[in-house]
Amino acid sequence: MSLETVTRVDVLVAGGAVAGLCAAIAARRRGVSVRLVEAAPREMRGGNTRHARNFRIAHDGPARYVPDGYREDEFLADLLRVTEGDTDEPLARCLIRGSAGIAPWLADNGVVLQALDRGVLPYSRRTAFLAGGGKAMINALYATAESLGVSVSYEAELTSLRFGPYGCTAEIVRAGAPECVNSKAVVVATGGHQADLRRLRTDFGEAGDRMVVRGTPYATGHGIDLLVDAGAMPVGDPRSAHLVAVDARGPRFDGGIVTRITGIPYGIVVDRTGRRLADERADMRRTHYAQWGPRIAACPGAIAYLILDQDGLRRTSPTALSPVTAPTLAELARRLEIDPAALDATVQDFNRAATEREPATRPIKIAPLAAWPLLPGLTFTHFGVAVDLRMHVVLRNGRPIENVFIAGTAMAANVLRRGYLAGLGVTLAAVSGRIAGEEAARAAA
Ligand SMILES: Cc1cc2nc3c(=O)[nH]c(=O)nc-3n(C[C@H](O)[C@H](O)[C@H](O)COP(=O)(O)OP(=O)(O)OC[C@H]3O[C@@H](n4cnc5c(N)ncnc54)[C@H](O)[C@@H]3O)c2cc1C
Incomplete structure (x- = not known):
């Protein structure tokens, strides 16, 4: 007889940084029950997002936190330049369009943006700066998620995932104890695989042993692996990195x-x-x-x-x-x-x-x-899982999985397979997280 605890929720979100938090909040605001599992302990929660300063947004005119304008077509042109055109353009357009509404959405969910006439941060018409940095954003989003009734577990790692038309079954290992979570939909927002030291050695040879991981030690890529093992289409190149x-x-x-x-x-x-x-x-x-x-x-x-x-x-x-x-x-x-x-x-x-x-x-x-x-110093690798415009995970046969979604760094390689634009990481994560959460709630309902 198994002693594993079995729990049930409408939407399970794995990964407690900006992508996962945006997904959890967006889903919960649509009225479904949401559980968020974060691999790190509470004091280390928030992944790479803790280190971020700013995020890139399209906007037609000045706002309290960005001067001038930065149109969607300019944003897309910048992305096409740094990626040399190697991007999923319809998806890039969708995420850039989403960036236009993400600053007020984050602000409505408690995130404080640096006003233009305050602080010492550099002037930028392309990016908004986070007051207190990524750590303050993470704290604000956790506070909002919890006040909305999202159930949060720390030191809780997604270790296996099965899915079918009638629901998903995830195994979570929480402080060493396994738990089985049955849900109607799952959002995987577990970041990249840049903290898997063994894989760095395999992919980068001896240089991999010397690489410094600039962010969280918890981004081991396990979420990406689970999906790829289950038939998801990988995108990008694990040997290409920022x-x-x-x-x-x-x-x-x-x-x-x-x-x-x-x-x-x-x-x-x-x-x-x-x-x-x-x-x-x-x-x-x-x-x-x-x-x-x-x-x-x-x-x-x-x-x-x-x-x-x-x-x-x-x-x-x-x-x-x-x-x-x-x-x-x-x-x-x-x-x-x-x-x-x-x-x-x-x-x-x-x-x-x-x-x-x-x-x-x-x-x-x-x-x-x-x-x-x-x-x-390794920020992230350009590798992840294919998505469609609603952040469904896409299988190798090209079909989307109706109740499994992916957001953040784990999907960023769909649009960013080389190069980088300042402030893009948080934008891709927040926008894809918000879409994934809304779609997961729809699937669960
Ligand atoms: C030093 C540094 C500075 C940066 N500065 C900026 C910046 O100024 N602007 C910008 O736009 N971007 C910046 N970035 C990039 C940006 O931080 C990321 O692109 C973005 O925050 C990614 O968010 P995410 O939610 O996808 O993943 P992450 O923030 O990497 O978080 C992944 C989360 O998943 C959790 N997790 C992992 N595996 C599991 C599992 N199996 N089960 C449960 N949970 C799991 C981790 O604990 C973590 O909380 C910076 C990155 C670094 C390292």
């Missing part, structure tokens, strides 16, 4: 935005043999840093070093950890364990070019010198 340069001395997980190193255009980046990786000033756009993660991953030992002099240091943003400093280049090389002669030759080459050919570039010469060791 990778940035992060401080090698930061934590393996959850370093968030404070360990990212953005001062690259003010110095030079070398590998451990002292060789420069690329032209640090070739691309100064705000998203240029996403090109550096893959370059660092390709270095020997998947490690590199940003080297600056006092002039460069003055121009970079503050960092969480102080740089390694030294009075001379030889001493800096010794501290970083780089061959001093090779580093000296690289810096001399750079300085010669800077003074002779590129007068706008400043040579590296004002001591003391400073350096940050850099590792590839």
